[in-house]
Amino acid sequence: MKKVEMPKMGDSMEEGKILHWIKKEGEEVKKGEMLAEVETDKVNIEIEAFAGGVLRKILVPEGNSAPVGAEIALIGAPDEPLPDYLNANGAGASGQRQGSIVNPLQPSPRQTQSNQQYKEDLPVRASVGLSPEPTSGASAVNRQGRIFISPLARRLADEKHLDYATLQGTGPNGRIIKMDIEAALSQQRSAIATAPAPQAESVTPLAAQPVPPPVPATIDSGEVIEIPLTTMRRAIARRLSQSMQTAPHFYVTSVIDTDKLAAFRQQINEYAANDPAPVKVSYNDLIVKAVAKALVRIPQVNISFAEDRLLQKKQVHIGVAVAVEQGLIVPVLRNADQRGILDIARETQRLAESTREGKLRPEEFSGGTFTVSNLGMYDVDSFTAVINPPESAILAVGSITPTPVVVDGQVVVRNRMKVTLSSDHRAIDGATAARFLQEVKRLLEEPFGLVL
Amino acid sequence: MTINFSLLASDLLVNSAAKMRYMFGGQPAVPFVVRMPSGGGAQRAAQHSQLFETWYAHIPGLKVVMPATPYDVKGMLKAAVRDPDPVLFIEHELLYNIRGEVPDESVEYTVPLNLGEVKRPGRDVTIITFSRMVHVSLQAAEDLAKEGIEAEVIDLRSIRPIDIDLLVDSVKKTNRVVIAEEDWKYYGTGQGLAALIYEHAFDYMDAPIQHVTGADVPMPYSKVLERAAIPKKSDIVDAVKAIVPSALIHR
Numbered sequence: 001m002k003k004v005e006m007p008k009m010g011d012s013m014e015e016g017k018i019l020h021w022i023k024k025e026g027e028e029v030k031k032g033e034m035l036a037e038v039e040t041d042k043v044n045i046e047i048e049a050f051a052g053g054v055l056r057k058i059l060v061p062e063g064n065s066a067p068v069g070a071e072i073a074l075i076g077a078p079d080e081p082l083p084d085y086l087n088a089n090g091a092g093a094s095g096q097r098q099g100s101i102v103n104p105l106q107p108s109p110r111q112t113q114s115n116q117q118y119k120e121d122l123p124v125r126a127s128v129g130l131s132p133e134p135t136s137g138a139s140a141v142n143r144q145g146r147i148f149i150s151p152l153a154r155r156l157a158d159e160k161h162l163d164y165a166t167l168q169g170t171g172p173n174g175r176i177i178k179m180d181i182e183a184a185l186s187q188q189r190s191a192i193a194t195a196p197a198p199q200a201e202s203v204t205p206l207a208a209q210p211v212p213p214p215v216p217a218t219i220d221s222g223e224v225i226e227i228p229l230t231t232m233r234r235a236i237a238r239r240l241s242q243s244m245q246t247a248p249h250f251y252v253t254s255v256i257d258t259d260k261l262a263a264f265r266q267q268i269n270e271y272a273a274n275d276p277a278p279v280k281v282s283y284n285d286l287i288v289k290a291v292a293k294a295l296v297r298i299p300q301v302n303i304s305f306a307e308d309r310l311l312q313k314k315q316v317h318i319g320v321a322v323a324v325e326q327g328l329i330v331p332v333l334r335n336a337d338q339r340g341i342l343d344i345a346r347e348t349q350r351l352a353e354s355t356r357e358g359k360l361r362p363e364e365f366s367g368g369t370f371t372v373s374n375l376g377m378y379d380v381d382s383f384t385a386v387i388n389p390p391e392s393a394i395l396a397v398g399s400i401t402p403t404p405v406v407v408d409g410q411v412v413v414r415n416r417m418k419v420t421l422s423s424d425h426r427a428i429d430g431a432t433a434a435r436f437l438q439e440v441k442r443l444l445e446e447p448f449g450l451v452l
Numbered sequence: 453m454t455i456n457f458s459l460l461a462s463d464l465l466v467n468s469a470a471k472m473r474y475m476f477g478g479q480p481a482v483p484f485v486v487r488m489p490s491g492g493g494a495q496r497a498a499q500h501s502q503l504f505e506t507w508y509a510h511i512p513g514l515k516v517v518m519p520a521t522p523y524d525v526k527g528m529l530k531a532a533v534r535d536p537d538p539v540l541f542i543e544h545e546l547l548y549n550i551r552g553e554v555p556d557e558s559v560e561y562t563v564p565l566n567l568g569e570v571k572r573p574g575r576d577v578t579i580i581t582f583s584r585m586v587h588v589s590l591q592a593a594e595d596l597a598k599e600g601i602e603a604e605v606i607d608l609r610s611i612r613p614i615d616i617d618l619l620v621d622s623v624k625k626t627n628r629v630v631i632a633e634e635d636w637k638y639y640g641t642g643q644g645l646a647a648l649i650y651e652h653a654f655d656y657m658d659a660p661i662q663h664v665t666g667a668d669v670p671m672p673y674s675k676v677l678e679r680a681a682i683p684k685k686s687d688i689v690d691a692v693k694a695i696v697p698s699a700l701i702h703r
Contacts, residue, residue: 172659
């Protein structure tokens with residue numbers, strides 16, 4: 001009997017919710033066929049069967065969540081007996097079983113469990129004080145958010161200030177062991193720029209947009225309409241509260257004259273329209289380019305605060321906040337500093353499309369080093385954004401507005417745009433933030449700098 | 453007489469021998485050695501196949517040793533005879549036929565009664581064992597080595613006192629422990645060792661301690677059942693593989 005486990009899709013994924021079982025119990029499954037659609041805090045993704053056979057048992061019914069690594073189904077031969085723990089506990093109809101969610105109403109399976117399982121369940125019982133669900137000994141299951149990690153691994157992680165919550169354990173029962181910590185540390189060392197960065201969301205007033213009916217059922221109880229949290233909404237709430245509470249934000253605003261930028265953009269777009277692969281460059285693409293160049297010149301902004309040290313990233317990966325139905329996602333434009341403007345435009349469009357279709361791959365929304373959040377299209381003057389940890393800064397871009405300004409003693413009308421940089425004061429000081437913004441302004445006001 | 457019969461003398465051993473020096477203010481020494489064959493595997497049935505080292509090792513005032521090689525037997529027996537305290541010198545019956553290097557009679561040597569020994573160095577897991585299981589463990593280590601797992605085999609030699617420093621040093625290196633003993637599992641030597649290791653080396657543990665023991669039954673007379681009740685090489689191999697991550701295997 002082959003176990004199907006909840007896959008880990010993205011650094012910050014802790015659990016996934018089964019939206020829909022594409023295959024039903026008893027149905028034949030070929031290796032590589034899609035089994036189920038899973039909602040994570042970022043995307044909806046289809047998971048495929050890694051083994052062929054018959055889908056014998058669905059362990060997590062539709063609408064329920066399971067932690068990463070938990071068993072969600074069993075695939076086997078049509079006549080293969082189901083494991084004892086399923087039979088013994090009468091977890092018959094799939095609808096009865098709450099997946100990995102602890103169900104206090106279930107009778108304790110302890111009497112029927114072997115010593116081995118008893119041992120497995122003990123720590124969970126101790127931590128939640130509820131009767132555990134019967135589980136197979138093989139899955140590491142982290143019910144109620146408990147992480148299984150060996151004492152040694154925990155000590156090493158603490159010493160190195162490594163957040164092991166995002167690691168996938170390779171030890172028995174999915175336990176995080178020394179080897180996993182060492183692997184994570186060496187990954188961190190070898191690719192500091194793409195260090196395990198649980199990508200989060202920028203807080204922008206995006207949530208104030210008309211919200212389409214969310215997936216979970218809403219309850220209209222007269223006074224209020226109760227809207228259950230989607231996993232994405234929960235992730236936004238958690239990560240951005242954490243950011244706001246731990247990172248002391250400060251804000252620096254700059255006004256940028258965009259007349260030259262408009263002319264420059266028009267020229268580029270005339271050229272790009274006749275390109276073999278035509279593309280339309282947006283103001284945001286130019287802003288991303290300017291930010292990427294400025295980050296190369298002032299790398300002190302391309303940084304993460306890691307408690308006892310700063311991690312200055314060698315690569316420039318720019319997150320671009322994209323509004324989606326249920327919230328927002330920040331797809332990441334990798335090595336933005338090395339890309340040409342047309343390339344940035346194409347890649348950003350592709351990422352935005354994937355985002356809206358919920359088809360983003362985990363590596364496409366993680367590992368950012370700086371985020372740009374643009375609400376210019378909504379006619380906002382200016383706004384401040386919440387830093388997207390572990391990044392240390394985010395640029396909030398307002399609308400381009402015709403503004404009366406004094407030039408050589410004359411009042412003239414100029415197109416101007418306000419941008420506001422939020423910085424984490426633990427990592428970035430005011431003067432650095434100002435210098436960075438000055439460089440962004442210079443590049444956007446003299447846009448040939450973007451291609452030179 | 454095997455250790456099985458020592459229960460009739462246990463009042464003298466526990467209540468007299470172990471207490472004399474203490475109760476008389478350290479004045480009298482109790483310098484005697486009790487040699488006792490023990491263990492199963494020779495179809496001597498339930499009453500004559502037992503290992504009672506755990507019973508005696510529980511008692512302050514007694515020393516309990518279980519050497520596994522001819523060299524250690526000779527060296528420790530001499531040390532035991534010269535020791536001022538009562539020493540229970542337990543010999544596994546099935547070890548009487550094994551061969552091993554022993555220095556010429558002209559060479560004077562002893563083996564201390566309080567030290568274990570690393571019988572085979574390794575980096576991936578520490579197998580803590582004693583008496584006949586030392587040999588089984590060494591064979592298991594051979595098999596594991598073929599699969600790329602380097603097991604360190606420690607012969608405890610003395611059950612009381614325990615050479616805890618040796619164990620902790622090894623655990624700091626390997627981060628994983630399998631305890632292999634022939635005796636029953638519950639409330640025994642292995643569980644005592646496990647508790648000590650958790651106490652002294654918790655922060656070095658990368659996996660829970662595995663415990664290989666005899667079956668929790670009176671020793672069967674049937675040859676087939678007796679074989680099934682005594683831990684085998686494969687039991688130790690399996691216990692190691694249960695805690696050594698698969699990435700280490702065949703690396």
